[in-house]
Amino acid sequence: MMITELGHFALVLALAVALVQAVVPLVGAARGWRGWMGLGDTAALLQVLLVAVAFAALTHAFVTSDFSLALVTGNSHSAKPMLYKISGVWGNHEGSLLLWSLILASYGAAVAIWGGGLPPTLRARVLAVQGAIGVAFLAFLLFTSNPFLRLANPPFDGQDLNPLLQDPGLAFHPPFLYLGYVGLSMAFSFAIAALIGGRVDAAWARWVRPWTLAAWIFLTIGIAMGSWWAYYELGWGGFWFWDPVENASLMPWLFAAALLHSAIVVEKRESLKAWTILLAILGFGFSLIGTFIVRSGVITSVHAFANDPERGVFILLILAVFVGGGLTLFAARGAALQAKGVFGLVSRESALVFNNLLLSVAAFVVFIGTIWPLVAELFWDRKLSVGAPFFNAAFTPFIVALAVLLPLGAMLAWKRGDVPRAGRALVPVLLLSAGLAALAYSMQTQRSALGPIGLGLGAWVVFGSLADLWGRTGRQGFGERLARMTRLPRADWGKATAHIGFGITLFAVAALLSWKVEDIRVVQPGETFPLGRYDVTLVQVQTDLQGPNYLATQAELRVTRNGPQVTTLFPEKRVYPVTRMPTTEAAIDYGFWRDLYLVIGDQQENGGWTVRSYIEPFANWLWAGCLIMALGGGISLTDRRYRLAAGAAKAKAVTA
Amino acid sequence: MIRALLLLLALATPVWAVELDEMLADPAQEARARDLSKGLRCLVCRNENIDDSHATIARDLRLFLRERIAAGDTDEQAIAAIVARYGEYVLLNPTTGGANILLWLAGPLLLLLGGGIAVATLRRRAVAAEVTGLSEEEQARLRELTGD
Numbered sequence: 001m002m003i004t005e006l007g008h009f010a011l012v013l014a015l016a017v018a019l020v021q022a023v024v025p026l027v028g029a030a031r032g033w034r035g036w037m038g039l040g041d042t043a044a045l046l047q048v049l050l051v052a053v054a055f056a057a058l059t060h061a062f063v064t065s066d067f068s069l070a071l072v073t074g075n076s077h078s079a080k081p082m083l084y085k086i087s088g089v090w091g092n093h094e095g096s097l098l099l100w101s102l103i104l105a106s107y108g109a110a111v112a113i114w115g116g117g118l119p120p121t122l123r124a125r126v127l128a129v130q131g132a133i134g135v136a137f138l139a140f141l142l143f144t145s146n147p148f149l150r151l152a153n154p155p156f157d158g159q160d161l162n163p164l165l166q167d168p169g170l171a172f173h174p175p176f177l178y179l180g181y182v183g184l185s186m187a188f189s190f191a192i193a194a195l196i197g198g199r200v201d202a203a204w205a206r207w208v209r210p211w212t213l214a215a216w217i218f219l220t221i222g223i224a225m226g227s228w229w230a231y232y233e234l235g236w237g238g239f240w241f242w243d244p245v246e247n248a249s250l251m252p253w254l255f256a257a258a259l260l261h262s263a264i265v266v267e268k269r270e271s272l273k274a275w276t277i278l279l280a281i282l283g284f285g286f287s288l289i290g291t292f293i294v295r296s297g298v299i300t301s302v303h304a305f306a307n308d309p310e311r312g313v314f315i316l317l318i319l320a321v322f323v324g325g326g327l328t329l330f331a332a333r334g335a336a337l338q339a340k341g342v343f344g345l346v347s348r349e350s351a352l353v354f355n356n357l358l359l360s361v362a363a364f365v366v367f368i369g370t371i372w373p374l375v376a377e378l379f380w381d382r383k384l385s386v387g388a389p390f391f392n393a394a395f396t397p398f399i400v401a402l403a404v405l406l407p408l409g410a411m412l413a414w415k416r417g418d419v420p421r422a423g424r425a426l427v428p429v430l431l432l433s434a435g436l437a438a439l440a441y442s443m444q445t446q447r448s449a450l451g452p453i454g455l456g457l458g459a460w461v462v463f464g465s466l467a468d469l470w471g472r473t474g475r476q477g478f479g480e481r482l483a484r485m486t487r488l489p490r491a492d493w494g495k496a497t498a499h500i501g502f503g504i505t506l507f508a509v510a511a512l513l514s515w516k517v518e519d520i521r522v523v524q525p526g527e528t529f530p531l532g533r534y535d536v537t538l539v540q541v542q543t544d545l546q547g548p549n550y551l552a553t554q555a556e557l558r559v560t561r562n563g564p565q566v567t568t569l570f571p572e573k574r575v576y577p578v579t580r581m582p583t584t585e586a587a588i589d590y591g592f593w594r595d596l597y598l599v600i601g602d603q604q605e606n607g608g609w610t611v612r613s614y615i616e617p618f619a620n621w622l623w624a625g626c627l628i629m630a631l632g633g634g635i636s637l638t639d640r641r642y643r644l645a646a647g648a649a650k651a652k653a654v655t656a
Numbered sequence: 657m658i659r660a661l662l663l664l665l666a667l668a669t670p671v672w673a674v675e676l677d678e679m680l681a682d683p684a685q686e687a688r689a690r691d692l693s694k695g696l697r698c699l700v701c702r703n704e705n706i707d708d709s710h711a712t713i714a715r716d717l718r719l720f721l722r723e724r725i726a727a728g729d730t731d732e733q734a735i736a737a738i739v740a741r742y743g744e745y746v747l748l749n750p751t752t753g754g755a756n757i758l759l760w761l762a763g764p765l766l767l768l769l770g771g772g773i774a775v776a777t778l779r780r781r782a783v784a785a786e787v788t789g790l791s792e793e794e795q796a797r798l799r800e801l802t803g804d
Contacts, residue, residue: 345775360770376755383744390748390749394760394763521676
């Protein structure tokens with residue numbers, strides 16, 4: 001069909017436009033030629049339009065099940081529900097890269113549309129760097145991963161998308177992650193543009209921070225979605241596996257978190273400029289490293305890399321050019337960035353430096369743990385694994401330290417802080433947290449201190465953030481202070497909300513790891529067994545139920561507590577005939593305090609069925625905490641100073 | 657990302673973990689076995705421990721581990737026996753032996769290094785600020801004292 005060829009053609013054109021965008025505004029900015037600089041805007045808009053056409057064409061092919069396209073044949077099936085036909089567009093290497101390019105181009109276009117308030121040379125340079133990244137990825141797409149390749153003999157039907165990916169949670173997981181990964185390209189472009197121009201000031205930070213914040217919000221949501229999907233889909237309630245693929249998303253998240261904190265210092269105090277620039281380069285660098293890890297397969301095994309070296313080498317090249325180039329530029333020009341604001345050793349600035357240090361070291365630990373098997377095999381010929389036990393032991397201390405320092409650091413004044421004063425305000429919080437931890441320790445049945453420590457630490461962060469908000473309301477009466485609290489800047493609310501989310505997540509992780517209840521047994525239909533304070537009855541098992549594109553075995557389990565019925569759950573086992581893959585569909589009764597998580601297994605020789613049951617304490621708090629973190633970021637984004645910046649941009653654009 | 661996840665899942669599903677017929681009669685021994693299982697890798701899976709994996713090799717490992725424990729091995733002895741048979745690759749928790757010490761110390765070392773640099777820089781800046789700040793004040797005070 002024509003539409004596919006149109007998409008292919010648009011993609012080739014987009015590459016040409018990106019080339020122009022990468023070169024012309026840069027030259028214009030160097031020479032001071034307005035017209036050349038202005039071309040960046042046009043090119044950015046044109047590029048997003050062309051990539052969008054390509055994306056729409058590919059989506060069209062998936063929706064209409066055009067099996068003359070190799071990609072559609074490999075990843076779709078005519079009987080697949082529409083939602084998964086659409087999500088199938090990015091459920092594969094080529095399509096996901098096209099989505100990546102589309103998002104990249106969209107960010108560039110956002111600068112062209114809303115960047116009116118930026119100095120013209122800065123805007124031109126930012127657009128040029130965005131264009132250069134666009135060139136790299138569009139070339140990668142066209143030369144090694146073309147989504148528009150045709151099959152000479154189209155098959156009658158497709159090979160279907162992996163059934164585990166046919167899930168609403170996972171349909172939107174990649175787009176969010178990509179919005180995050182690629183969002184960090186904005187911080188990178190601004191950093192490079194600032195290095196070329198030799199100027200970093202509060203206005204620069206006011207532009208970089210919202211983009212970083214947005215990227216971080218998307219990453220937070222994307223990671224939480226992936227984790228939630230793993231929890232309900234993989235069938236035993238795990239939520240994080242320290243898999244290289246997960247680590248690939250965690251590293252940029254940690255760097256983005258560091259960057260959005262250090263950018264505050266640049267914005268408010270015009271200090272930490274060089275470090276912030278470095279973080280911006282590293283943040284996007286780790287996005288690219290993540291892409292490399294996931295797309296090249298190099299971490300899975302060195303041999304997977306050798307099977308498809310073209311793609312891996314290409315990404316490695318992109319990585320070398322952009323990160324290597326960025327760091328070289330930083331080495332040459334970074335020292336010229338003069339700090340203006342001075343501050344004492346004990347101050348909010350210093351606290352944020354240590355926040356950055358801990359986050360960066362934590363990210364580095366994840367990095368070295370992820371690549372170590374590769375390093376060990378290359379240099380010492382040792383085939384070894386680095387798994388969850390290592391990361392739990394080596395990564396956690398830094399996050400714990402971060403949480404311990406957070407409430408205190410957040411309360412210190414800018415420039416010169418007073419630790420005893422901040423400490424006094426936190427004494428009630430400390431007592432409350434320690435009390436909660438002690439209570440939990442006395443109530444729990446096992447001896448592990450992980451749960452109580454997690455509760456104490458989480459409470460310390462949550463109530464510390466509330467105490468910080470409360471402390472900003474002055475010394476009047478209660479009502480007056482409450483009224484003032486509602487009038488605090490959105491930035492303060494955003495900060496407190498995000499930190500509260502972090503505390504909740506910390507607590508939930510510890511609770512899930514230490515208080516989970518597990519039961520595995522063979523149950524006859526009609527039999528009842530105890531699970532914690534519940535009783536579970538296997539009412540019946542139905543086999544060979546027909547789903548839209550699968551066959552299911554479904555169990556009916558009734559859960560009661562001291563008599564009254566709590567819920568009835570229907571866990572399933574499914575077989576997808578096209579891919580011949582079995583999946584487990586755990587049945588979960590979501591609750592505020594706990595999830596009941598039931599899984600049906602195989603039938604045994606005596607006619608009974610294997611039933612796995614779990615009580616997952618505070619499971620929802622984990623993802624709720626992540627969402628609250630993201631919400632805090634969102635509240636910060638709406639702070640007056642960013643709206644003012646945007647408003648000023650608009651006003652200027654109108655008068656110009 | 658998706659494809660890698662796929663691989664992980666294709667090799668690992670359905671995730672049935674330890675089966676009933678494998679379990680040891682002694683609950684204390686079984687608890688030890690399950691604990692140790694969580695640190696041992698299913699050799700054909702992606703980053704999955706033998707306790708969670710349904711792969712045949714994971715079952716073999718679980719049974720071998722339980723054999724050792726039932727025979728009276730300590731945790732260390734049982735792990736050593738498994739490493740002797742299946743190699744270092746089986747350990748999800750890397751040893752600290754040889755170059756691995758770098759892996760384990762990388763985080764703390766970097767924290768010390770970065771922390772040292774940060775403190776030194778911050779202190780130098782704070783002192784510089786103090787010196788210039790004070791000298792102005794002191795000069796004024798000096799003038800005042802000397803009655804200039």
